[in-house]
Amino acid sequence: MPVVVVGELLVDIVRTxxxxxAEHIGGSPANVAMGVARLGHPTQLACVIGTDERxxxxxAHVEAAGVQLTEGSQSAAFPTSTADATIDATGAxxxxxxxxxxxxxxxxxxxxxxxxxxxxxxxxxxxAAEVTAALQRGRDLGTTSYDPNIRPTIMGTxxxxxxxxxxxxxxxxxxxxxxxxxAWLYPELSPSAVMAHWCALGAxxxxxxLGGAGVTWRLANTPHEGQAASRTAPAEVVDTVGxxxxxxxxxxxxxxxxxxxxxxxxxxxxxxASLDDIAPALDRALRTSGTxxxxxxxxxxxxxxx
Numbered sequence: 001m002p003v004v005v006v007g008e009l010l011v012d013i014v015r016t017x018x019x020x021x022a023e024h025i026g027g028s029p030a031n032v033a034m035g036v037a038r039l040g041h042p043t044q045l046a047c048v049i050g051t052d053e054r055x056x057x058x059x060a061h062v063e064a065a066g067v068q069l070t071e072g073s074q075s076a077a078f079p080t081s082t083a084d085a086t087i088d089a090t091g092a093x094x095x096x097x098x099x100x101x102x103x104x105x106x107x108x109x110x111x112x113x114x115x116x117x118x119x120x121x122x123x124x125x126x127x128a129a130e131v132t133a134a135l136q137r138g139r140d141l142g143t144t145s146y147d148p149n150i151r152p153t154i155m156g157t158x159x160x161x162x163x164x165x166x167x168x169x170x171x172x173x174x175x176x177x178x179x180x181x182x183a184w185l186y187p188e189l190s191p192s193a194v195m196a197h198w199c200a201l202g203a204x205x206x207x208x209x210l211g212g213a214g215v216t217w218r219l220a221n222t223p224h225e226g227q228a229a230s231r232t233a234p235a236e237v238v239d240t241v242g243x244x245x246x247x248x249x250x251x252x253x254x255x256x257x258x259x260x261x262x263x264x265x266x267x268x269x270x271x272x273a274s275l276d277d278i279a280p281a282l283d284r285a286l287r288t289s290g291t292x293x294x295x296x297x298x299x300x301x302x303x304x305x306x
Contacts, residue, residue, distance in 0.1 A: 002042040003114045003252065004070065005033035006106055006134045007121035009047040009062065010081040010099070011054045017089045023054075025061040026083070026298065028119035028149045031242050035249025035288065035300040036116075037066035041256060046070040046106040046134065048127065054080040065300060072104040097154055103127030106134040108141060113262035115139075116252060118147035123155045123164055135171045143261040143270075146172040147248050150181040158185050170202040173267055174255065176248050178209045191216060192225060204270045205255075205278065207285075209247055215282060219273060226275040228282050231290035242298025243289045249300065250288030254281030 007029020014022050030045060037043040045067050049055040055074060062069070078100040086094045101124040108115065115138025117131050138144045146168045155161050162185055169175050175198055179191055186194050195206040199220035207217040214229040255261040258281055260270045284306065291301040 002044050002109055002112055003033075003036050003116065003256075004044045004046060004106070004108055004112050004134075004138070005029050005036070006046045006103075006115065006117040006131050007032075007119055008081060008099070008101070009045065009049055009058050009073075010083060011058065013082055013084045015084070015086045017087060024297070025058050028147070028245050029117060029121060030058075030062055030067075031245035031298045031300070032116060032118070032147070032248050032252075033067045034062055034065035035246050036252055038300040038302050039249060039253040039288070040303050041253060044068045044070050044109070045073065046103070047073045047121075048078065048081070048100055048103055049074050050078055050080040050100075051076045052079055054082070071107050075104075078102060095153055099124060099154075101125070101127035103130045105130060106137075108134065108137055110141070112138065113142040114145065114252065114256065115142070116145045116147075116248070117168070118248070119149035120151055120154065122146070122148070122168055123161060128164075132168070132171070135168065139171065142263050143173045143267050144171060145174040145176070145248070145252060145261070147176045147244070148181055148185070149178075149244065150184055152184060158187070161185065166198075166201055169198045172203055173261065173270060174205045174207070174251070175203045176207040176209065176244075176251060178244055179211065182208060192218070195225070196223075204267070205273075207251065207282070209244060209289075215247075215286060217275075217278065217282060219275065219278065221272060222275065224275060226279060226282065228279070228286060231283075231286045232293055237293045238296050241296075242300075243293050245298060246292035246300060247285045247289035250285035250306070251281055253288075253303075254284035257281075257284075 009030040
């Protein structure tokens with residue numbers, strides 16, 4: 001019974017001031033898909049990649065983690081998307097995006113339990129409309145989740161992006177966001193106020209990651225909040241690349257195992273859950289992301305590693 005993730009799979013091209021060029025396969029939703037698969041859940045990814053050499057590498061990369069691409073995700077009609085980052089001598093990055101997001105209709109298997117989306121795919125036209133449609137269909141088959149994962153340089157202004165974010169929040173059972181994203185989206189509101197607002201829009205569970213300070217979360221059925229500390233000491237951190245995506249994967253996995261995601265019955269259970277009921281899933285998310293940051297790059301740990 002699969003999890004289906006809808007979103008971008010692309011190649012990051014990193015150019016440093018010494019003239020070196022390196023390519024890395026990325027995309028926030030793709031990282032989430034690989035994280036969920038590595039935690040033992042059958043997972044598919046609906047994306048847009050070409051049949052070019054980069055597209056072949058992208059496909060091999062996610063398949064090695066156990067992720068299957070949905071039908072129509074790879075096509076000769078477009079080249080594989082890239083994010084070209086030039087790093088100057090101070091370490092600052094300038095990005096040039098070449099993105100193709102002509103997302104075909106997402107064929108959700110009848111056995112789909114959960115649909116997740118986030119990041120660039122949710123705001124980039126023309127594919128953003130099909131992301132919405134897939135999320136709506138996912139609600140009929142099971143449950144849904146969303147991570148805005150804001151990219152200000154290509155998404156627009158906060159006033160432009162906020163209505164779109166809130167549209168998808170209203171379609172999602174679970175929403176996770178970083179405190180940095182919230183500060184950009186809602187500069188005058190605290191994380192607590194935003195979580196309450198998003199629960200009022202329709203999300204049953206809202207979660208805000210606080211970097212090294214851990215995480216806070218809120219359920220729509222209670223005015224109280226839960227908090228948990230980071231599971232990783234600062235000295236253990238190699239880098240934080242992919243940490244948010246790993247956290248999202250661990251959260252989805254934990255909630256699925258608690259039967260709080262994955263069906264209409266699970267949606268009902270989530271709507272009446274207590275903060276203590278949710279805590280084991282947050283613990284898994286923290287342990288998963290905590291393992292990721294002890295590795296270089298967007299590492300996706302297995303269940304045995306956490």
